[in-house]
Amino acid sequence: MNPADFDAIRITLKLALVSTALLMLIAMPLAWWLSQLQSRFKPVLEAMVALPLVLPPTVLGFYLLVALGPQGVVGGTLESLGMQHLAFSFPGLVIGSVVYSLPFAVQPLQNAFSQVPQDLLDAAATMRAKPLDRFFSIIVPLTKHGFITAGVLSFAHTLGEFGVVLMIGGNIPGETQVVSTAIYDHVESLNYAGANTLSLGLLLFSVVVLALVYSLNRGAGRMLGGSVGSNTTKPQGGRS
Amino acid sequence: MRHMGTRLKLFFIACGWLFSLATAFGQPLNIAAASSMRFVLPTIIEQYQQQHPEVQVRVVYGSSGRLYGQLSHGAPFHVFMSANMAYAEQAIADEQAIGQVQPYAEGRLVFWWQGEGFGENSETILANFLATPNARMAIANPQHAPYGVQSLAWLQQQAAWEAIEPRLVYTESVAQVAHFVRSGAANLGILALALAVTDELTTVGQYAPVPAQEYAPLRKGMVLTKAGTQHPYASGFMRFMQTAKVQQVLAQGGFAPASSSP
Numbered sequence: 001m002n003p004a005d006f007d008a009i010r011i012t013l014k015l016a017l018v019s020t021a022l023l024m025l026i027a028m029p030l031a032w033w034l035s036q037l038q039s040r041f042k043p044v045l046e047a048m049v050a051l052p053l054v055l056p057p058t059v060l061g062f063y064l065l066v067a068l069g070p071q072g073v074v075g076g077t078l079e080s081l082g083m084q085h086l087a088f089s090f091p092g093l094v095i096g097s098v099v100y101s102l103p104f105a106v107q108p109l110q111n112a113f114s115q116v117p118q119d120l121l122d123a124a125a126t127m128r129a130k131p132l133d134r135f136f137s138i139i140v141p142l143t144k145h146g147f148i149t150a151g152v153l154s155f156a157h158t159l160g161e162f163g164v165v166l167m168i169g170g171n172i173p174g175e176t177q178v179v180s181t182a183i184y185d186h187v188e189s190l191n192y193a194g195a196n197t198l199s200l201g202l203l204l205f206s207v208v209v210l211a212l213v214y215s216l217n218r219g220a221g222r223m224l225g226g227s228v229g230s231n232t233t234k235p236q237g238g239r240s
Numbered sequence: 241m242r243h244m245g246t247r248l249k250l251f252f253i254a255c256g257w258l259f260s261l262a263t264a265f266g267q268p269l270n271i272a273a274a275s276s277m278r279f280v281l282p283t284i285i286e287q288y289q290q291q292h293p294e295v296q297v298r299v300v301y302g303s304s305g306r307l308y309g310q311l312s313h314g315a316p317f318h319v320f321m322s323a324n325m326a327y328a329e330q331a332i333a334d335e336q337a338i339g340q341v342q343p344y345a346e347g348r349l350v351f352w353w354q355g356e357g358f359g360e361n362s363e364t365i366l367a368n369f370l371a372t373p374n375a376r377m378a379i380a381n382p383q384h385a386p387y388g389v390q391s392l393a394w395l396q397q398q399a400a401w402e403a404i405e406p407r408l409v410y411t412e413s414v415a416q417v418a419h420f421v422r423s424g425a426a427n428l429g430i431l432a433l434a435l436a437v438t439d440e441l442t443t444v445g446q447y448a449p450v451p452a453q454e455y456a457p458l459r460k461g462m463v464l465t466k467a468g469t470q471h472p473y474a475s476g477f478m479r480f481m482q483t484a485k486v487q488q489v490l491a492q493g494g495f496a497p498a499s500s501s502p
Contacts, residue, residue: 069313088315170310172270173298188415189278190422190440
């Protein structure tokens with residue numbers, strides 16, 4: 001491994017940590033709001049959150065590049081305020097990762113939240129528990145597994161990202177080159193040994209991370225909405 | 241006491257000055273280079289850094305069209321080394337780059353394959369290729385890779401073009417042609433001589449030239465980008481590229497010298 005590889009690993013971990021932290025902050029209120037929402041527009045909102053699952057990364061990468069670059073809405077505004085645009089920068093990568101991994105954070109949380117029995121919350125409310133108090137003393141403990149799943153999946157998904165980070169990051173060594181794009185570079189320069197080392201590392205790391213989620217979620221049936229990929233949401237509107 | 245104060249002040253001013261100098265000079269030099277430069281540029285940069293150990297040089301490789309696109313979206317490149325003149329000229333026309341396009345080398349096209357020979361000249365190579373069932377030929381994507389443009393133009397002149405076309409696969413950059421053939425996914429590739437002569441490729445495969453008189457010369461130009469004008473080393477690096485020593489490295493690396501004729 002050359003120094004650029006270590007840089008790539010450092011940047012990848014930093015990106016995954018920062019993105020996951022931001023995602024949890026964004027996804028928590030969003031998932032709660034979606035889980036409580038009773039609107040005919042709900043499917044549209046859910047579809048928008050799920051979009052990154054089906055869209056090619058190139059589409060997202062392209063739109064983000066155009067928006068964050070110097071001529072874009074976001075990048076151009078920043079430039080006119082005397083700041084740097086965000087294309088090909090670490091903050092730009094973070095924005096891309098947050099958008100791209102959003103469903104991986106929102107969906108497990110929304111699943112978990114929608115299974116919290118309303119009567120528990122009502123009971124707490126009659127005991128004068130404030131909404132925030134109810135959230136932290138009832139909802140969070142009951143949906144712990146949802147939080148773990150959301151956090152770990154966001155983290156793991158950010159590690160594995162390629163298309164978006166290549167398009168908006170530009171694969172600049174030491175700045176925006178992450179492990180997945182460093183592998184791409186090694187393959188292109190026929191450095192198969194280098195590509196192999198990084199690929200194997202990423203593979204093993206991903207297996208460990210996913211095994212960790214599954215083992216943490218074992219017996220999650222007793223808890224609420226933990227298991228990876230579980231879509232068993234309670235029928236909406238079933239609350240009395 | 242006042243004397244001490246002045247000295248202290250001077251000390252801080254000196255520190256500040258040194259610090260600003262360090263940050264201005266500490267900024268790495270970012271070079272965007274055509275992927276055909278992938279094997280020869282590290283040697284050149286090594287030589288450059290023997291003269292300038294104080295500057296860190298970083299290179300982003302890719303097809304020239306992609307790099308041009310990144311530059312126009314604000315990528316922090318200081319020097320853009322295109323595989324042709326057109327993308328470099330375009331960068332100046334768009335005001336992404338300043339000054340003149342400086343030609344630095346000329347590229348050549350070669351066939352490259354692994355294992356048993358396809359032949360000595362282009363006719364036998366193409367005939368053998370077409371005679372191999374399900375054989376695939378990799379060329380760089382002509383939409384954004386200059387080598388791909390010339391490869392496609394040359395192939396289109398061939399009598400067997402209609403038989404060749406459905407067998408083509410397109411790669412992201414000319415360097416990726418080597419990967420496609422090396423991995424066995426494609427049987428034959430057209431790539432830059434500068435790639436074919438490297439140890440990585442000669443140990444596993446063979447090459448034969450595409451007749452140089454049958455395609456337009458791949459003149460390569462580099463430009464100083466807008467960001468590059470702010471970098472203390474960018475224009476110096478471009479001058480370094482023109483030195484006899486570097487031109488010799490380029491010649492050994494499979495490039496012809498840059499001709500200034502249009």
